[in-house]
Amino acid sequence: MHKEDLETATPDATRARQLDRFNALLDEILPANRFYARKLAGIEPPIDWETFAALPFTTKAELVEDQAAAPPLGTIATYPRERYLTYHQTSGTTGHPLMVLDTRESWDWWIECWQYIYRAAGVTDADRLFLAFSFGPFIGFWAAHAAGLELGAMGIPGGGLDSKARLRMLASAEATVLLSTPTYALRLAEVARQAGIDLSATGVHATIHAGEPGAGIPAVRNRIEEAWGARCFDHSGATEVGAYGYTCAEQTGLHLIESEFIGEVLDPATGQAVPEGDVGELVLTNLGRAGWPVIRYRTGDLVKAGGHDCACGRTFQMLPGGLIGRADDLMVVRGINIYPSSIEAIVRDFDVDEFRIVRTRQQEMEELVVEVEAVADVAEALADAFSERLAVRIPTKVVPADSLPRFELKARRVVDER
Numbered sequence: 001m002h003k004e005d006l007e008t009a010t011p012d013a014t015r016a017r018q019l020d021r022f023n024a025l026l027d028e029i030l031p032a033n034r035f036y037a038r039k040l041a042g043i044e045p046p047i048d049w050e051t052f053a054a055l056p057f058t059t060k061a062e063l064v065e066d067q068a069a070a071p072p073l074g075t076i077a078t079y080p081r082e083r084y085l086t087y088h089q090t091s092g093t094t095g096h097p098l099m100v101l102d103t104r105e106s107w108d109w110w111i112e113c114w115q116y117i118y119r120a121a122g123v124t125d126a127d128r129l130f131l132a133f134s135f136g137p138f139i140g141f142w143a144a145h146a147a148g149l150e151l152g153a154m155g156i157p158g159g160g161l162d163s164k165a166r167l168r169m170l171a172s173a174e175a176t177v178l179l180s181t182p183t184y185a186l187r188l189a190e191v192a193r194q195a196g197i198d199l200s201a202t203g204v205h206a207t208i209h210a211g212e213p214g215a216g217i218p219a220v221r222n223r224i225e226e227a228w229g230a231r232c233f234d235h236s237g238a239t240e241v242g243a244y245g246y247t248c249a250e251q252t253g254l255h256l257i258e259s260e261f262i263g264e265v266l267d268p269a270t271g272q273a274v275p276e277g278d279v280g281e282l283v284l285t286n287l288g289r290a291g292w293p294v295i296r297y298r299t300g301d302l303v304k305a306g307g308h309d310c311a312c313g314r315t316f317q318m319l320p321g322g323l324i325g326r327a328d329d330l331m332v333v334r335g336i337n338i339y340p341s342s343i344e345a346i347v348r349d350f351d352v353d354e355f356r357i358v359r360t361r362q363q364e365m366e367e368l369v370v371e372v373e374a375v376a377d378v379a380e381a382l383a384d385a386f387s388e389r390l391a392v393r394i395p396t397k398v399v400p401a402d403s404l405p406r407f408e409l410k411a412r413r414v415v416d417e418r
């Protein structure tokens with residue numbers, strides 16, 4: 001079936017297809033994948049949805065421990081190592097990086113998933129993609145690059161350069177699409193402004209972001225779109241799971257690639273599905289990566305469960321607002337739940353070049369201070385906006401220009417001093 005048809009199939013047809021593919025995956029992996037043969041002992045495919053909903057979860061900590069206990073691959077590799085083609089790794093929750101390998105088939109699957117992202121962003125074979133990443137061991141930019149080539153677009157690897165050199169290369173290569181973290185798109189805009197470069201004259205018509213939830217925050221997206229004169233698209237993925245979410249032209253959140261993943265939004269405490277409109281943890285099963293599968297993988301990302309009726313015509317489930325935060329990012333200040341993304345959503349409405357959140361503890365109570373590179377008036381207005389929009393007073397502190405760290409990959413703007 002053609003991808004466009006899959007994206008507009010009825011939710012029932014999509015679910016039926018997911019279950020068929022999941023059962024085919026079980027047939028393929030259970031005889032050979034020691035990790036899941038052990039976890040799913042006693043399960044005999046084909047299974048139904050009720051059985052699926054009772055399958056055990058998989059966690060990152062479990063994968064990391066498994067690999068540490070049986071180096072180098074752990075027991076998660078379905079096939080002998082000779083079958084694997086690509087090597088990537090991700091930072092581990094316990095400090096050990098997690099190695100993740102793909103076979104040719106699994107790598108082709110990554111490239112396939114990326115086509116959904118590109119198509120929804122209006123990227124075609126006429127485009128020139130500038131990838132402003134360092135091309136380290138994280139999988140995202142490699143998959144984006146390979147998928148761009150497969151589409152017939154030109155891939156421009158913007159690694160190993162400072163921001164000014166990247167901007168010069170982007171302009172001289174006449175790039176039409178920027179791929180970067182949302183933070184780095186704003187950083188490039190800052191450097192361009194200082195150097196007197198007009199980004200809206202570069203011909204970039206779309207920016208595609210990953211690595212952080214920022215592009216799903218309207219205030220961040222508006223700033224990026226304004227600076228670049230381009231449409232800003234969000235995308236979500238993880239090395240151990242795959243590229244699973246993308247923004248359509250409606251820009252209201254992330255569509256889940258339900259042709260390649262089973263997505264569940266569950267109450268993190270009970271493991272039960274939350275009703276539409278509620279926030280829960282995103283749990284993913286990938287259907288096309290037999291060489292390195294994950295089943296009911298707890299991403300730790302909080303999302304809002306959305307519907308299947310986007311104005312773009314796609315029926316893939318919507319996660320309104322994209323990734324809301326990490327379950328472990330939650331800060332509770334005087335009884336109010338605050339995620340770093342709620343702070344950023346407000347900060348980006350103001351003229352602030354960089355900021356960070358310092359968590360402290362006073363008399364057993366959590367307190368936050370937001371440090372901003374801005375003028376005093378802006379800091380005061382920002383503190384007022386926090387009170388108004390978060391219903392809690394959060395002091396702001398002005399720090400000198402260029403004194404806060406800048407980030408190319410995942411920004412770390414929360415400093416814990418409790």
Ligand SMILES: [Zn+2]
Pocket residue numbers: 248249250255310311312313314
């Ligand atoms: Zn849509």
